[in-house]
Amino acid sequence: MLTNPAEKYRPFAPIALAGRTWPNCTITQPPIWLSTDLRDGNQALIEPMSVEQKLRMFELLVAIGFKEIEVAFPSASETDFNFVRRLIDENRVPDDVEIQVLTQAREDLIRRTFESLAGAKRAIVHVYNATAPVFRQVVFRHNPQETIALAVSAATLIRDLAAERPETQWRFQYSPEVFSQTELEFARDICNAVLDVWQPTPDRKAIINLPATVESATPNVFADQVEWMHRHLAYRDSVDLSVHNHNDRGCAIAAAELGQMAGANRVEGCLFGNGERTGNVDIVTLALNLYTQGIHPGLDFSQINEVARVVEDCTQLPIHPRHPYVGDLVFTAFSGSHQDAIRKGFAARNPDDLWDMPYLPLDPADLGRSYASVVRVNSQSGKGGIAFLLERDYNLSLPRRLQIEFSQVVQRAMDATGKEMTAPMLWNLFEQEYLRANAPFKYVTHHWRDDESPSAISTTVELSGTVLTRQGQGNGPIDAFVDALDLGIRVHSYEERAIGHGSDADAIAMVEIAADWLGGTIYGVGIHSSIVTASLLAVVSAVNRGLATITPAQRQAILPLAVPVT
Structure with a gap:
């Protein structure tokens, strides 16, 4: 029980400042x-x-x-x-x-x-x-x-x-x-x-x-x-x-x-x-x-x-998901009434208007943030329920931002069917979205050398059926593989986990990438008995998912970078 604060703490005395001017000032x-x-x-x-x-x-x-x-x-x-x-x-x-x-x-x-x-x-x-x-x-x-x-x-x-x-x-x-x-x-x-x-x-x-x-x-x-x-x-x-x-x-x-x-x-x-x-x-x-x-x-x-x-x-300090302007969730409305107001605000907005949007004091695009989470419709058991079922039944623990991203995929599927989604259905949807994202790129093989600095990789991938061999260097296999693909992508975050138990457990790698042509960040996932291979599969998954979000003309401008080395 709290003590009587009047017996312990001295209140701060007010200042006798005649004619103070700051209340009438504004910051210009x-x-x-x-x-x-x-x-x-x-x-x-x-x-x-x-x-x-x-x-x-x-x-x-x-x-x-x-x-x-x-x-x-x-x-x-x-x-x-x-x-x-x-x-x-x-x-x-x-x-x-x-x-x-x-x-x-x-x-x-x-x-x-x-x-x-x-x-x-x-x-x-x-x-x-x-x-x-x-x-x-x-x-x-x-x-x-x-x-x-x-x-x-x-x-x-x-x-x-x-x-x-x-x-x-x-x-x-x-x-x-x-x-x-x-x-x-x-x-x-x-x-x-x-x-x-x-x-x-x-x-x-x-x-x-x-x-x-x-x-x-x-x-x-x-x-x-x-x-x-x-x-x-x-x-x-x-x-x-x-x-x-x-x-x-x-x-x-x-x-x-x-x-x-x-x-x-x-x-x-x-x-x-x-x-x-x-x-x-x-x-x-x-x-x-x-x-x-x-x-x-x-x-x-x-x-x-x-x-x-x-x-x-x-x-090594996390930023709170509700941190003003910056937190992962500050531009995400989970409430249906908030979501409805935001959607109506976007519908009524002209591009040249001053920013005046329900619930959004700042345009997320000005900070390099996408509108994806803003326009997301979420059920009360959406993200949390999805994460719980996947972790309980499949030992799959997702990073917070990947939870948010995948919950949008789930929500679209739920909107299309109107049915309850079970854990096996969630896992199947996760496989389709992340683990079978193998076009236009498909990973074939790689050889990584870490006996020198920077480390080097030689990798073979398929691009729309054409086999390409690429070379890259970097600080580790992921960095070298990104260099080999030469698509202008940047790795924002990387996490790895084990799926299953014991010596037969596979590794799952989750990579979040950004690129100037993406306009935001996107995740990819790879699963393999080798953590290095799983990581490269995750990069390919993220690249393919990112390419699927842009126009054919944009893809044509990006993909010619990935040509065979002559």
Whole structure:
């Protein structure tokens, strides 16, 4: 039983802010975005990313359009230090991108941080120290004057070390950690003391970052805090005012939006809200919220599925199926009344109309998502019942997205017959749809060599009765086989399972592919005693099913790529 909270918790006091302006403001342009996926998001992982995973994530962030990326806490670990060095030594940072690194306000850590940045073209050094009373009094046992002295000393060292390295274009950032629980007058005083050291100008701005390190109050209170600082900061025309919201109360999105209305022009966060405890603010949601209001966010999420798969792979964290804009089910209506309204909306819509659809605040096509799941009609026992029967009677466990895809096949069959579908009928339909999808391509044989890198494959397939021998290379047999087919496909996900038990069990492989000519993703399935052969059969299955969804003219434009090697 919960205790009486009034006896244990202190309510957050409202802020006396006369003439607050943020309630009458609207957001008319995107903020400066800073991704903390490689630092704050990475620190929050059970298994932090390897250097190779961090490189893959960095390349994704650059491709999306981030111009400021916090890449590491280089004094915290050799992995982070080495990652920063690799970015610089291998010239991986585009000229229009600034990398940012974080350091505590300690001399040894600051010096190590500058070592990591040697030779960088452009860099932001981000320093912080805790300013909230509970941290000053309990964690560090500093009085206010000692806390300010620590920040000023760090700012001075950063300024001087940067001056010794004129080959780099430096910018500086200061965060009063746990700003959300810090007295406003003290937050102002410590930030202004740091700015007095750095002496920013309109041409060389400093960054003052206001972190809701612990979300402590309703979003309107945070907006009041930001507007108060916006009014009282020194050098205001020479400061980018940033917010870094955490999600302890579940209000990070709202707080970051109101913070922008209150004067902030920069937002720090992670792509899907990863971060310590309940996470950083979700930049994908913030950006697409802007997009639905007719404001381009300056970030490219037109292939959101690919972004999601890379992030899931690098972080080993799943994205919730109901995650705003991105989850596998967010554009799927299971309710009959919802489905009816959406169908009527599509029927009444003209291509040049502004987007105004029942239940759909955003056009899925803008994110590279298909309409297939949107127009799907599902019975109450549809997807879940199908998955249950196949797993119970055939030991067949399907990935969630394959469950959704196959349920559409089942629904079409049920609509045609109007009869109940038993487990044997479901298995027969699954075989027809996935395991007998052998035209126009048919797998014949392959020879895979993995004694060199990259591995190589020689494969024989039939294309509409013509036997073709193709060669390919890649990171493993599937990658090499895709290279051999030369159809412009990309593997989004791959899963394998055993069907049956013991030494006689067959392997089932399930592959999800994408291609520019597909407009979405599609699954293929293969079963064989060899897992490699099952995987190649799954790729062929997916290709054939994908080709069946496009026009003959489109197929003719694609298939000539698969000609014999001369």
